[in-house]
Structure formats: C-alpha cells, structure tokens
Amino acid sequence: MKRAWANQLWLQVARDVSASVLVxxxxxxxxxxxxxxxxAAQIGLGMLAIIGVSLRHRHPRIGFVLASVATVVASALGLTADPLLLAGVALYSVAAAHGRRAFPPWLASVVLTILLVTVFIDASGSEELMRYVLFSGIALIAAWALGVNTRIAKDRVATNAAIEERMRLARDVHDVLSHSLGTIGVQAGVAAHIDGLESEQLRATLREVESLSRSSIAELRTLLTVSRTEADEALLAAPLPDLLAETAQTANTAGVRTTLSTSGIEALPISHRVTVHRIVREAVSNAIRHSGASSCDIDVAVTSESLTLVVADNGQGELSDRRIGYGLAGMEERVALLNGTFRASNRPYGGFEVSAVLPLSPAKEKAEL
Known part of the structure; x- marks a missing residue:
C-alpha cells in the first residue's frame, strides 16, 4: 500500500510539473x-517557480513563497510575462489548507491599493506594467477565493454527514431499546402471572432475559462509546461493503479522491462491522475536515484469524490537529473492546495513517462488556 500511495503522490507532482513547464x-x-x-537567470528562476508548484501538496506555504518570489524577480528583470499564474496555483493550495474567508482583510487591502493606483496615478507610458499588475492581482484573488471555497465545501459535506450520522444513531438506540425492553417486559410478565410455571421453565425464561439484556447492552455500548464525537450510522442491517462504499463516495463528493480495497469482509460479526465502519468513517472525516488532503486510501482485509484495516491520506499529517475532540480516543476504545491493536501516526513521506488489527477468534474477544 505504501508503494501505491507513493506512486499516487508522484503522479500528482508529475501532473503539476508538466503543467508548470508548459506555463x-x-x-x-x-x-x-x-x-x-x-x-540563464530566466531558466533558473523558471525552474524555481516549477519547484514551488511541485511543493504545494506537501508544503503549500513554502511552495507559494518560492513561486511568487521567482516570478516577481523574473518580472522585474523583464524575463517573464507570467502574471503570477504559477504562484496562484500554489496559493490555491494554501487557501484550501488554511484559508477561512474567501475575501479576508489583507486581500481587501491589496484590491483597494490596486484600484487607487489605477484611478489616481497617471499610467502614461506604463500601461503594460499596470496591466501586468492588474492581471496578477486578479489571478491571486481568484486562486485564494477558489481555494477557500473548496475548503468550505469540504467542511460543509463533513458537517452534513455528521448530522446525518447523529440522526441515524438516535434511530439505532430507539430500535435496540424498544425491541429488547419490550421483549424482556413480555417474558417477565408471563413468568410473573403464570402460577403453574415449572422451575425449569422459569430458569429458561430468565436465561432468555439475561441473554437478550447482555446482547442489548453490548449493542448500546458499541453505539454510545463513540457518541461523544459523531454517532454511528445504522450499521446492523446494512452490508459492510455498502457502508464503506458510501463513506468513500462521501469523500469523493467532498473533493478527496478516495480508493477502497476490501477482501473477505462480507460475513464479519456485528461488533467487527460496527468497529470497522466507525474507524473508517472517522478517519475519512478527519481527512476531509482537518488534513487538507486531496486523496485517501482505504484498505480492509480479512484472514482466518484477524482483520486488518488501514486508512491513509496525503494531507498535512499533523497529529496534534487530529486530537481535537474524542475522535482518536473513540477509535482506540472501539479496538480495545475487541482486544485489538490500534495505531495513528504521521507517514514518513507525508500524510496521516490510521490502522487497526482485530482478532477474529472468539476466544480472544472480551466476554464481558
């Protein structure tokens, strides 16, 4: 998977470099x-601008500084007619990762300055320079606004998904409690009002009540463990492949290109289905909302003894940002309930990875919840 991830990153860089070379x-x-x-200076500065654009995925701010400095110096020396197009590409990545407002105060000041210069300063003999400044300003403003709009769209999709998940959790809790408590009430009522009930029949009824209550507590604990952040989807009735495909589609809709690879997940126990889906959903949500990622890979594989899942993105990879709220803590607790191992860390070549290994042997799972 690391090789596939590295190849994907290099394809993105190669695409950026090819477009920059054309410019x-x-x-x-x-x-x-x-x-x-x-x-020679023209070629060297052009190469520096290309390098800046190639760094925009991993280090967008550094890439913007390199591309903009190289272009401004080349323009001052009369070596380029580029109106900061390459710098604008890098600025788009800065805005998509860190921008909050499409038209911040500093950008308004730049636009106002350009307008004042255009209106009140005599540009006779400097028309070409004025056109260059105006086109450069337009390119940077458009790049920033487009990047911020991309970030806002990702946040909006993630927020809507979280609201939908909370609503589904409420339905799940209602279904679990209404069914289990209703059944327990009926059985207890029958046992209490039948005078001739044999002791063996009474013990059998009590065993059914005990089994149903334990099963319901297990389902509720699985659901409510993660309710401190974002609730689970209605998992118990839906096939896991469909749920994972829905998560991948949500990420794709948000602008994060997501690949999904699964094997042998069709017949997992309910507890494993819930845990796998919740970890994948939370990790993908983090990739959409916090990492600035443009792509994400989901890999879930099952053997006769264990289940392994890996969710990796190509975002900023800052672990501290991921610890907002209880997202990672909820994943760790879910894995611990199944006696599994959990890991979340930055990737050495950039990005963030969440992985878990869950045992499938019943003897290894916790008997009590």
Missing part, C-alpha cells in the same frame, strides 16, 4: 533576453 515555455522562455546571463 514556463509559453510565458517565460518566449520572452526575449539580450544576454546569455539573463537567459
């Missing part, structure tokens, strides 16, 4: 240079 060829190298030294 440099069209707007940089077509600008005539009077001396070989300026030609």
């Amino acid at each position: 440099v060829l069209a707007l940089w190298l077509t600008t005539p240079t009077p001396t070989p030294a300026l030609k």
Whole structure:
C-alpha cells in the first residue's frame, strides 16, 4: 500500500510539473533576453517557480513563497510575462489548507491599493506594467477565493454527514431499546402471572432475559462509546461493503479522491462491522475536515484469524490537529473492546495513517462488556 500511495503522490507532482513547464515555455522562455546571463537567470528562476508548484501538496506555504518570489524577480528583470499564474496555483493550495474567508482583510487591502493606483496615478507610458499588475492581482484573488471555497465545501459535506450520522444513531438506540425492553417486559410478565410455571421453565425464561439484556447492552455500548464525537450510522442491517462504499463516495463528493480495497469482509460479526465502519468513517472525516488532503486510501482485509484495516491520506499529517475532540480516543476504545491493536501516526513521506488489527477468534474477544 505504501508503494501505491507513493506512486499516487508522484503522479500528482508529475501532473503539476508538466503543467508548470508548459506555463514556463509559453510565458517565460518566449520572452526575449539580450544576454546569455539573463537567459540563464530566466531558466533558473523558471525552474524555481516549477519547484514551488511541485511543493504545494506537501508544503503549500513554502511552495507559494518560492513561486511568487521567482516570478516577481523574473518580472522585474523583464524575463517573464507570467502574471503570477504559477504562484496562484500554489496559493490555491494554501487557501484550501488554511484559508477561512474567501475575501479576508489583507486581500481587501491589496484590491483597494490596486484600484487607487489605477484611478489616481497617471499610467502614461506604463500601461503594460499596470496591466501586468492588474492581471496578477486578479489571478491571486481568484486562486485564494477558489481555494477557500473548496475548503468550505469540504467542511460543509463533513458537517452534513455528521448530522446525518447523529440522526441515524438516535434511530439505532430507539430500535435496540424498544425491541429488547419490550421483549424482556413480555417474558417477565408471563413468568410473573403464570402460577403453574415449572422451575425449569422459569430458569429458561430468565436465561432468555439475561441473554437478550447482555446482547442489548453490548449493542448500546458499541453505539454510545463513540457518541461523544459523531454517532454511528445504522450499521446492523446494512452490508459492510455498502457502508464503506458510501463513506468513500462521501469523500469523493467532498473533493478527496478516495480508493477502497476490501477482501473477505462480507460475513464479519456485528461488533467487527460496527468497529470497522466507525474507524473508517472517522478517519475519512478527519481527512476531509482537518488534513487538507486531496486523496485517501482505504484498505480492509480479512484472514482466518484477524482483520486488518488501514486508512491513509496525503494531507498535512499533523497529529496534534487530529486530537481535537474524542475522535482518536473513540477509535482506540472501539479496538480495545475487541482486544485489538490500534495505531495513528504521521507517514514518513507525508500524510496521516490510521490502522487497526482485530482478532477474529472468539476466544480472544472480551466476554464481558
């Protein structure tokens, strides 16, 4: 999976580099240079701008600084006609990862300054420079606004998903309690009002009541353990492959390209289905809301003895940001209930990974909840 992840990252970088090379060829190298030294400077600054764009996935702020500095210096030397297009691409990633408002105060100040200069300063003889400044400002403003809108759209999708999950949790709790308590009430009422009930029949009824109550407590504990953050979906009736596919589709809708790989998950116990879906859902939600990721991989595999799941994104990979609320704590507790092992960490080549191994042997699962 690491190899596939690295290949995906390199494909994104290769795509950015290819597009940046086309911009440099069209707007940089077509600008005539009077001396070989300026030609070398033109090529070097163009390469620096390309490097800046290639860093936008892992280090968007550094990429923006490199691309913008290289373009401004080249423009001052008359070596490019690029109106900060490459810098705008990097700024889009900065806004998508860290932006909060599509039109922040600093951006309003820049626009106001450009308007004042355009209106009150005589641009006779500097029309080309003024056009360049205006086009550059438009490119940066558009890039920032588009990046922030992308972030807002991701947050909105994640918030709507969380609301839907809470509503489904309420239905789950109602179904569990209404069924179990109703059945227990009927059995207890029958046992209390039949005078001729044999002791063996009474013990059998009490064993049924005990079994049903334990089963209901187990379901409720599984549901309510995670209710401190975002509630579970209605898992007990839906096939796990469908639920995971729905989670992947939610991420794709939010703009995070998500791949799903599963094997042998069709006949898992209810407790494992709930745990797998909840961990995947929470990890994908974190990727959408907090990481600034553009892609995410989900891998769930089952053997005769254990289940292994891995959810990895290509976001910022800052563990401290992921500990807001009880998200990771809820995942750890779910895995602990099944006597499994849980791990959440930054990936060495960028991004964040959540993984868990759950035993499938009944003897290894906890008997009491």
